[in-house]
Amino acid sequence: MNFDAIVIGGGIVGCAIADRLARERRAVCLLERDVLGGAATAASMGHLVVLDDDPAELALSAYSCARWRELAPQLPAAAEYRATGTLWIARDAAEMAEAAHKQRRLAAAGIASELVDEAQLKLCEPALAPGLAGGLRVPADAVVYPPVAAAFLARRAAAAGADVRAGVNVRTLVDGGVILADGSELRAPRVIVANGCAAPELLCSVPVRKRKGHLLITTRLAPTVNHQLVELGYIQSAHGGDGESVAFNVQPRPSGQLLLGSTRQFDDLSCEVTPRLLARLVERAQAFLPGLGSLTALRAWTGFRPTTPDHRPLIGPWPARPGVWLACGHEGLGVTTALGTADLLAAQLFDQPLPFDAAPYAPARFAAQVSHAA
Amino acid sequence: MRELRTEILVVGAGPAGIAAAVSAERAGARALLVDMQAEPGGQIWRGQWNKATDPAARQWLGALRASPVETRYGLRLIDLPAPGLAVFDGDSGPLRVRCERLVIAGGARERLLPFPGWTLPGVFGAGGLQVLAKNGWPVAGQRIVIAGSGPLLLAAAATLRGLGAKIVRIAEQTGWRDLAGFGAGLLRHPRKLAQAAGLARRLAGVRYRGNTWVAHADGDDRVRSVTLASGSHREQIHCDALAVGFGLLPNTDIARALGCELRDGAVWVDGHQHTSVAGVYCAGEGTGIGGVDQALAQGEIAGCAAAGRAELAGAALARRRQSDRFAANLRRHFVLRDELRRLAEPDTVLCRCENVRYGAAATCTGTREARLQLRLGMGHCQGRICGAATEFLFGWNAATPRPPLAPASLACFTATSSSENPPQDPT
Numbered sequence: 001m002n003f004d005a006i007v008i009g010g011g012i013v014g015c016a017i018a019d020r021l022a023r024e025r026r027a028v029c030l031l032e033r034d035v036l037g038g039a040a041t042a043a044s045m046g047h048l049v050v051l052d053d054d055p056a057e058l059a060l061s062a063y064s065c066a067r068w069r070e071l072a073p074q075l076p077a078a079a080e081y082r083a084t085g086t087l088w089i090a091r092d093a094a095e096m097a098e099a100a101h102k103q104r105r106l107a108a109a110g111i112a113s114e115l116v117d118e119a120q121l122k123l124c125e126p127a128l129a130p131g132l133a134g135g136l137r138v139p140a141d142a143v144v145y146p147p148v149a150a151a152f153l154a155r156r157a158a159a160a161g162a163d164v165r166a167g168v169n170v171r172t173l174v175d176g177g178v179i180l181a182d183g184s185e186l187r188a189p190r191v192i193v194a195n196g197c198a199a200p201e202l203l204c205s206v207p208v209r210k211r212k213g214h215l216l217i218t219t220r221l222a223p224t225v226n227h228q229l230v231e232l233g234y235i236q237s238a239h240g241g242d243g244e245s246v247a248f249n250v251q252p253r254p255s256g257q258l259l260l261g262s263t264r265q266f267d268d269l270s271c272e273v274t275p276r277l278l279a280r281l282v283e284r285a286q287a288f289l290p291g292l293g294s295l296t297a298l299r300a301w302t303g304f305r306p307t308t309p310d311h312r313p314l315i316g317p318w319p320a321r322p323g324v325w326l327a328c329g330h331e332g333l334g335v336t337t338a339l340g341t342a343d344l345l346a347a348q349l350f351d352q353p354l355p356f357d358a359a360p361y362a363p364a365r366f367a368a369q370v371s372h373a374a
Numbered sequence: 375m376r377e378l379r380t381e382i383l384v385v386g387a388g389p390a391g392i393a394a395a396v397s398a399e400r401a402g403a404r405a406l407l408v409d410m411q412a413e414p415g416g417q418i419w420r421g422q423w424n425k426a427t428d429p430a431a432r433q434w435l436g437a438l439r440a441s442p443v444e445t446r447y448g449l450r451l452i453d454l455p456a457p458g459l460a461v462f463d464g465d466s467g468p469l470r471v472r473c474e475r476l477v478i479a480g481g482a483r484e485r486l487l488p489f490p491g492w493t494l495p496g497v498f499g500a501g502g503l504q505v506l507a508k509n510g511w512p513v514a515g516q517r518i519v520i521a522g523s524g525p526l527l528l529a530a531a532a533t534l535r536g537l538g539a540k541i542v543r544i545a546e547q548t549g550w551r552d553l554a555g556f557g558a559g560l561l562r563h564p565r566k567l568a569q570a571a572g573l574a575r576r577l578a579g580v581r582y583r584g585n586t587w588v589a590h591a592d593g594d595d596r597v598r599s600v601t602l603a604s605g606s607h608r609e610q611i612h613c614d615a616l617a618v619g620f621g622l623l624p625n626t627d628i629a630r631a632l633g634c635e636l637r638d639g640a641v642w643v644d645g646h647q648h649t650s651v652a653g654v655y656c657a658g659e660g661t662g663i664g665g666v667d668q669a670l671a672q673g674e675i676a677g678c679a680a681a682g683r684a685e686l687a688g689a690a691l692a693r694r695r696q697s698d699r700f701a702a703n704l705r706r707h708f709v710l711r712d713e714l715r716r717l718a719e720p721d722t723v724l725c726r727c728e729n730v731r732y733g734a735a736a737t738c739t740g741t742r743e744a745r746l747q748l749r750l751g752m753g754h755c756q757g758r759i760c761g762a763a764t765e766f767l768f769g770w771n772a773a774t775p776r777p778p779l780a781p782a783s784l785a786c787f788t789a790t791s792s793s794e795n796p797p798q799d800p801t
Contacts (some may be wrong), residue, residue, distance in 0.1 A: 035743045042746050078747075147746035167739065219754060219781055273777055275455040275787070282787045296781045298754070 003027045003163070003188040005349065006178055008170050008202065009195030010034075011041040012146055012335050013327050015153035016342035017194055022162035024346065029163040029186055030154060031178070033198075036166050037150030040196050040334060043303020045215065045251055045259055046149075047228050048142040048336050049086050052105040053235050056312055056360030061333060062109050063356055064340030068142060071339065079148040080254045086141035087116070087125060087227035088234075089248070089288065090133045095232045099136040102232075106138065113138045127223045129290050135232070143228055143251055146335045173202055176323060190349055193318070194327040196306040196334065205320060207366050208329045210304035214263040214277050219296040220256040223289075228252070231288065234262075238311075238332060242266050246280040248288045257298070260285045262332075264305075273300050305331045308366075315341050315361040316348055325349065326363045375785075376469045380406035380444065382680045383460060383473035385451055385628060388416020389666050390658025391479030392434050393673025394680070395443040398477075403681035405443050406471060408462060410450040414438060416481055417501065418666055421508050430666060452786050453777035454632055457653070463782040475653045475680045478629055478641070479673060482622040482659035484526075485762045488724050488732055489717035491591030492618070500619035504530040507537050514538030516614040519600045521545040521588040524621040524708045532576040534617070541577070543611055545586040545602050547620075547714065552707040553584050559703035565667065566700060587714060591616050603713070621708055623762050624660045627775040638662070646684050647676035655680050664701030671697055715767050725760040727753020732767075741770045754781060 005021055007014045010032025018030035032038075048068050052058045072081045090096040099115060106113050116124065117134045124137070158164045169181035177187035193199050199206045229250045237247035249261040263277045278300055286292045308314060308329040318324045327345050330337055344361070347354045384395045387409035395407040407414070413423040419431040426432035438445075449462035449469055460476070462469045484499045491497065498506070500522055507513045518539045520531050523546060531541045546553065560567050589603040601610045626634075629641040635650035636642060640662040647655045657676040658669035674690035718724065720733025728749040735744050741764065744750040750764070751757025751773060761772040778786065 035739065035746060037746055038742065151747055216784075216787070218784070275453070278787050282784050286784070286788075293783070293785050295784050297778050297784050297787060298781050299752070299756075300777060300787075 001029070001163075001186050003029045003186065005029075005190040005192060006031065006186055006188040007192045007194055008178065009193070009198070009328070010036040010150070010154060010164075010166060011039055011194070011196055012037065012150040012153070012338040013196070013330060013341055014192075014194035015150040015157065016338040017192060017327055017345055018157040018162050018164065019153040019160075020342040020346045021349075022157040022160035024350075025161070026350075027161070028157070029188070030157060030165065031168050031170055031180075032166045033169040034167070036154045036164075037147030039198075040303050040305065041146045041150050043213070043215065043301060044146050044332070044335050045249070045261055046144045046146040046335050047086070047249075047251060048144060049228070049230075050106065050109070050111050050138060050141060051235070051333065052102060052109065052111075054312070056357075057333070058105070058109050059356045060313075060337050060340050060344075060361070062111055063343075064337045065140065065142070067339035067343070068144070068336075069140070072142070075144070075149060076152055078145065079152060080145040081142060081149075082254055083140065083142045084252060085137055085139040085227045087229050088136040088138070089121075089128070089229060089231050090135050091231070091233075092133050096133045098232050099134065102136055111138065111140065125226060125229065127225055127289050127291055128229070129288055132288070137227065141228065143253075144335065149335075170202065173321065173324060189323055190325060191323060192325045192327055192345065192349075196328050196330070197304045199306065199326070199328040203318065203321065203324070206314065206318070206326065206328070206363075207309055208306045208314070209266060210269060211307040211331065212263070212265045212268050212302055212304055213261065213332070214273060214281055214300065214302050216260045216278065216281065216300040217253070217298050218258045218260070219298045222252075222256060222258040222295055223291050225250060225252040225258060225289070229288065237262070237264060244277070246277070246284050248284045250285055250289065258292075258295070260292075266307075271302050273302055306334070307331045310365075313337065313341065313361055314363040314366075315344055316358055316363050318363050319367040376467065377472065378406060378444070378446075378469065379472045380404050381473065382406070382475050382477060382677070383408065383471050384477040384479060384677075385460070386416065386479035386481055386658070387411070387414035387445070387447070388418060388479060388481050388658060388669065389430070389434060390481070390669035390673035390676070391416070391477070392438050393670045394477045394479055394655070394657050394677035396434070396437045396441050397674045397677030397687070398681045399441050399443050401678045401681035401683035401686050405677070406473070407438075407443050407445045408449050408451070408471070409447050410464075412448050414445065414447070417505060420505055430670065434670065450780045450782070451628060452779055452782040454628070455777070461786055463780075463786045468783060468786040475655065477647075477655040477657060477676050477680055478649075478660055479656070479658045479669075479676075480625040480628055480660050482624055482663055483758060483762075485620040485623050485766070486618065486759055487620050487714055487717065487763050487766060488722045489588055489590055490719050490722050491593065491597065493723050493726060494591055494593050494597045495595065496593065496597035496614065497591055497616045497618065500527055500530040500617040501622075503615065503617040504533045507534055507539075513615070516540065517542045517612065518615045518617060519543050519545070519602075519611055519613045520617045521586075521600070521602065522619040522621070523547045523710060524619070525704070526619055526622060528573045528577065530617055530619070531580060532573050535576060535580070541580045542613055543602065544577075544580060544582045545588060546582065546584050547587040547711055548708050549585045552709070556703055556707035559700070559707070563696065563700050566665075587711070588616070588618060589717065620710060620714065622659065622663045624662060626660060627758075627779055629654070629656055629660060631775040631777070631779060646679035647672050648679060662701055663704060664697050665704075667693060668697035668701055710766065718767070724763060725750045725753065725757075727755055730760075735764065736768070741773050744770075745773065756780070
């Protein structure tokens with residue numbers, strides 16, 4: 001069969017790309033080996049957050065969050081989109097100064113935020129521990145339930161004519177197409193590899209590594225938390241070195257449950273919950289929310305973030321293979337940046353005006369390392 | 375966190391667990407028996423701890439009292455974070471247990487299947503209502519219909535009738551030919567035959583119908599009537615309560631969490647009740663539904679084997695062979711009929727915790743998709759109820775159990791409970 005484009009991977013990024021292309025009346029095929037919105041999409045928190053510590057990340061996440069706000073009214077109720085806002089928490093004066101820097105960087109990108117002092121913090125999040133210095137409130141940030149959002153995008157793509165296939169494994173890429181596990185061939189001049197951590201299985205030189213994370217969810221009727229709560233130290237945890245790190249990151253689910261994160265580790269490729277990491281996660285959360293100890297944990301799970309050496313995603317042509325394009329390596333921001341990734345990639349695929357500069361995400365930045373590899 | 379050390383940890387204090395712990399001590403080992411209920415006995419000997427009326431209960435609960443077995447009640451198993459380490463949670467806080475060997479005696483649960491009206495107040499699991507009534511739930515004077523499959527229906531009916539309920543019908547989905555076959559098989563089990571005769575006496579005059587199943591329950595704020603089906607025949611019966619159960623299912627979540635091999639939905643064990651995982655034994659209903667005699671025999675064997683003295687279990691081996699035949703007879707003759715797969719309507723609730731309807735679930739390709747897209751099985755019971763239903767209705771595999779094996783206090787997960795952080799010396 002012949003398509004304009006084949007998208008490999010039915011996570012939130014692949015679904016967003018298929019949706020975007022199908023609605024432009026491109027003949028697109030979306031291939032997912034398991035279920036739509038599984039793997040990292042299913043394991044993730046679904047925090048739609050503007051991150052500002054890197055200008056490229058700021059451009060992509062700010063654009064994408066705006067696109068989520070446009071999409072929100074069309075999402076099904078089960079996608080549980082809520083504009084909770086993010087509350088970045090400062091423990092001391094030094095972190096309050098960092099919050100003020102953050103406010104200026106966000107303002108420069110047109111993102112409104114407000115500094116919150118100790119007393120205001122107590123008012124807007126009474127469950128937080130006493131003695132915290134304050135924080136920065138970013139009201140436009142939101143949360144979403146990613147598997148349902150991904151399936152919605154895939155369904156919308158299918159309604160616009162996309163050929164969406166779940167439970168179909170790609171065996172290999174060939175010039176101008178893909179060979180499926182059953183030996184059949186699908187042809188397209190553009191093949192988009194959007195399968196996250198699985199990208200190196202098809203293109204062994206794509207520099208994506210798995211970075212394991214743990215999450216835990218409580219039963220319903222948890223004490224009230226209004227915003228997604230994240231410690232300002234989170235960025236150090238997210239972008240720090242290869243070691244293990246744990247940062248306070250708690251999300252109120254519309255169901256009345258609390259979702260507790262987050263951990264990061266490179267060395268562990270097993271999907272088992274590591275008791276030591278889960279313990280660090282819970283203790284970190286308890287330091288900020290002392291009432292947590294009396295809560296009931298319902299489930300804990302792990303997932304793998306697709307991580308690149310410079311923590312920026314790979315969006316654009318893969319120089320080692322003409323006709324192959326990448327949309328992977330989003331680490332912990334795949335849900336946030338899925339819609340922006342789709343717009344940026346679609347514009348590149350069909351020579352349309354770019355919504356923002358594509359250069360920082362160009363896979364070619366790693367081409368030197370992979371010069372002759374596939 | 376509190377910590378205990380023992381040689382043999384027995385999880386579950388029903389007949390199998392009691393027999394395992396007592397036998398292990400008799401064989402010279404130290405055993406710790408833990409159960410989620412407030413007292414030992416499991417479901418079948420519920421309420422027998424303080425006034426045993428059942429002879430076997432009197433014997434074994436007495437033996438437990440007299441033995442040096444250490445016991446802890448009101449504790450639920452949450453996690454097995456490392457070999458030889460178990461974390462429990464209860465009202466008195468978490469407890470960590472270090473052990474050398476583990477005997478799983480987790481019993482069985484009732485299979486509930488969705489049909490229109492099954493979530494109305496007044497509709498109970500058959501075993502569930504039996505337990506409630508034993509604990510004091512008033513049933514005197516109530517008109518109760520009992521429906522489903524298996525001998526548990528008769529035991530529940532006898533209990534409820536003994537407490538003053540009027541059993542207006544027992545509807546058994548199995549046909550008469552299989553019921554007769556099952557009855558003929560009982561001839562080889564004098565004790566079971568005596569039990570059956572006792573049940574027959576206690577149920578004299580109650581209308582028992584084979585080849586009959588519940589089609590739907592109806593009511594306003596609660597169940598008012600049940601419509602039973604038999605072939606194309608329909609009969610509406612007015613009632614105050616409906617007790618339904620479609621047989622028992624082995625509880626296998628602890629064994630599966632440990633990676634033990636399963637066969638036909640039950641934990642596989644060798645002749646010593648040893649599972650496929652080193653140092654882990656399983657006894658009782660978890661290895662396949664076989665009743666209290668099987669549980670006691672397997673418990674004795676598991677306890678002796680875990681103590682390293684398998685040869686002491688000699689007499690129990692013959693009783694296990696006998697009960698294996700009973701279990702096979704049970705399996706052969708109480709097979710659920712296809713009609714039960716077609717009772718639910720699109721708007722019939724399938725997963726009560728997350729309010730997922732049958733029609734929505736039927737569009738999914740499997741457990742994973744239904745969990746992610748509909749949250750089926752993601753609520754408080756963690757799919758223990760609806761997982762059995764979707765397996766029967768759609769042939770879906772149950773999700774692999776992960777810690778926490780049951781909802782648990784967050785305190786269970788802090789550093790003091792993790793394997794890599796040994797407890798602080800209290801000095």
